[in-house]
Amino acid sequence: MELDKMDENDWKYHGEGNKSLVVSHVQHARVLRLLKYSTEDAENSHKTTEQAFRHIQNIVDYSQNVMKPLLGEKFIHNGEAVKLPLDFVRQLSLKVQQERPESRCDKVMDTLSGCALCLPNLTQLSSCCCCSREHRPPLCIEIKPKCGFLPASRHITKDIKRKVCRFCMHQHFKLANGKWKRLSHYCPLDLFSGNKQRMSLAIKHLIEEPQNNFNIFKGGECIYTCNDDADVLQDLDELAQHLRPYFLPSGSLLSRQQSSKVVLNELIQVIVSALLSTWDCPRSGQLRKTHLSEGRVTCEASLLHRDLLRNGNHCLPKDCVLDKILSTQMLDNLDIEGLSPLFKRVEQHLQMFPKERCRLQMDGPYNASFLEKVQNCPAEDDGSIEYAVGKVHQYRVAMTAKDCSIMVAIATCGEDDGLDQSLEIQPTKPRFTCSVSILDLDPKPYESISHQSRLDYKIVNHYLRRTQPNNQELDNLEELANQSLFLGRDRDGEDCTLVFHPV
Numbered sequence: 001m002e003l004d005k006m007d008e009n010d011w012k013y014h015g016e017g018n019k020s021l022v023v024s025h026v027q028h029a030r031v032l033r034l035l036k037y038s039t040e041d042a043e044n045s046h047k048t049t050e051q052a053f054r055h056i057q058n059i060v061d062y063s064q065n066v067m068k069p070l071l072g073e074k075f076i077h078n079g080e081a082v083k084l085p086l087d088f089v090r091q092l093s094l095k096v097q098q099e100r101p102e103s104r105c106d107k108v109m110d111t112l113s114g115c116a117l118c119l120p121n122l123t124q125l126s127s128c129c130c131c132s133r134e135h136r137p138p139l140c141i142e143i144k145p146k147c148g149f150l151p152a153s154r155h156i157t158k159d160i161k162r163k164v165c166r167f168c169m170h171q172h173f174k175l176a177n178g179k180w181k182r183l184s185h186y187c188p189l190d191l192f193s194g195n196k197q198r199m200s201l202a203i204k205h206l207i208e209e210p211q212n213n214f215n216i217f218k219g220g221e222c223i224y225t226c227n228d229d230a231d232v233l234q235d236l237d238e239l240a241q242h243l244r245p246y247f248l249p250s251g252s253l254l255s256r257q258q259s260s261k262v263v264l265n266e267l268i269q270v271i272v273s274a275l276l277s278t279w280d281c282p283r284s285g286q287l288r289k290t291h292l293s294e295g296r297v298t299c300e301a302s303l304l305h306r307d308l309l310r311n312g313n314h315c316l317p318k319d320c321v322l323d324k325i326l327s328t329q330m331l332d333n334l335d336i337e338g339l340s341p342l343f344k345r346v347e348q349h350l351q352m353f354p355k356e357r358c359r360l361q362m363d364g365p366y367n368a369s370f371l372e373k374v375q376n377c378p379a380e381d382d383g384s385i386e387y388a389v390g391k392v393h394q395y396r397v398a399m400t401a402k403d404c405s406i407m408v409a410i411a412t413c414g415e416d417d418g419l420d421q422s423l424e425i426q427p428t429k430p431r432f433t434c435s436v437s438i439l440d441l442d443p444k445p446y447e448s449i450s451h452q453s454r455l456d457y458k459i460v461n462h463y464l465r466r467t468q469p470n471n472q473e474l475d476n477l478e479e480l481a482n483q484s485l486f487l488g489r490d491r492d493g494e495d496c497t498l499v500f501h502p503v
């Protein structure tokens, strides 16, 4: 990419989240990820290009030096912080504006700094030689799985948190607040269970109600996502028509309705296989497995039949993508309730000794020493600031793993195609090669921990009110709220990307 010859016509809108907007190159498998900020911050922002560049470089460092060792080399793709010509960025912003979903237009793209993150386009298989010979463009499935376990911390004051997972409780809160109009029946604990039946159902529920947890791309174009108009149900038949050439032989005599069922089912099986694959030893019969303790793998809100939940196999092949994400999420072993007093200890320490912020790496740098603090935090609280900081760092890393996305790129391949480093799955069915990546590995700001505590309270309180009126636990919650450690302003009114808490 020649930075001095950037032309907005070579780029198109690809997608966006809460903090960044992504454009893809029309020919090369590259994307640019540009930061966004709220309109009020646009007026007040006095950030220099150097600060913006540092912010993006921090994201790169965190992904490379912290998340990559934890999640596995093979799933993480290095990005590069780049400085773009301002004129190009302004033209690009105008060009993509009309493509943006209304629900994301409360924030604007950063057109002031010219800084961005350049990444490989993960919706396109990078290591597959067969695409050149195949007419079918690669498919890519993006899943934002969210938190896959029930907390077991002794600090938990609300028993419901040991029974119903955060995602399922959060659904009710989101519905009440108008974020979504229908409940998703997806349960992350089913996806992370390692049990193929449970995983298949989890993916079926994602397809039925994708919200912001599921997208499908074909040849790099998004063909299936959540409708901005949440009243409209997803068109599964249209999706099946897109998928038909990949999963059904061309002469198939099945009716349209039958074939829809078959292809969606095939898609689900391919996704399950990819999520369970251990890239290093795909055909080894002796895969190591990660077992979770029984109580932590089933959510009472999941729609699955209790027998399946009780009797199923609950383990993930060691080192598959779900295993890596789950074990990183589980670095949060105190729950926000156990972390809050430690966060307060750190806050007080920093108030007394502001210069310690740097030594303790509260905002980075994200280097080997930061990772060392995460990995070698003492097991027991010895009352030290080092312990508190270690747990805060672990919690932030876990938050990143709870909010990342998985990209499963698949392509069909002919009989004689080589497989390179991608993995052949389902050898007896139409043949696919597949690559799995993890994206959105940004550091979560230290300050966001106070928001997490308030949000946790709101989600649980709302869920209990909704499902168990007149519950004694609510009185305890009220009391807890009054004693709340965090009296700061709610993030609902302050969330923004370019606040530049130096991360």
Ligand SMILES: O=P(O)(O)O[C@@H]1[C@@H](OP(=O)(O)O)[C@H](OP(=O)(O)O)[C@H](O)[C@H](OP(=O)(O)O)[C@H]1OP(=O)(O)O
Pocket (backbone or CB within 6 Å): 017, 018, 019, 170, 212, 399, 402, 403, 444, 448, 455
């Ligand atoms: O707190 P959660 O679980 O609602 O997660 C937020 C996500 O909401 P979700 O529940 O997935 O719809 C939220 O996603 P959406 O904007 O709702 O698509 C963001 O990913 C947010 O991260 P960040 O603050 O932008 O870095 C996420 O916030 P963090 O908690 O990761 O900071």
Ligand SMILES: Nc1ncnc2c1ncn2[C@@H]1O[C@H](COP(=O)(O)OP(=O)(O)OP(=O)(O)O)[C@@H](O)[C@H]1O
Pocket (backbone or CB within 6 Å): 014, 015, 016, 017, 018, 019, 020, 021, 022, 031, 033, 119, 120, 121, 122, 123, 142, 215, 403, 405, 439, 440, 442
């Ligand atoms: N390297 C990539 N290749 C292809 N698509 C990408 C890539 N990075 C991001 N995307 C697409 O852009 C979307 C937004 O990116 P991303 O999730 O990083 O944004 P975000 O603002 O950090 O999200 P969040 O709301 O979780 O904070 C993704 O959901 C994905 O569809």
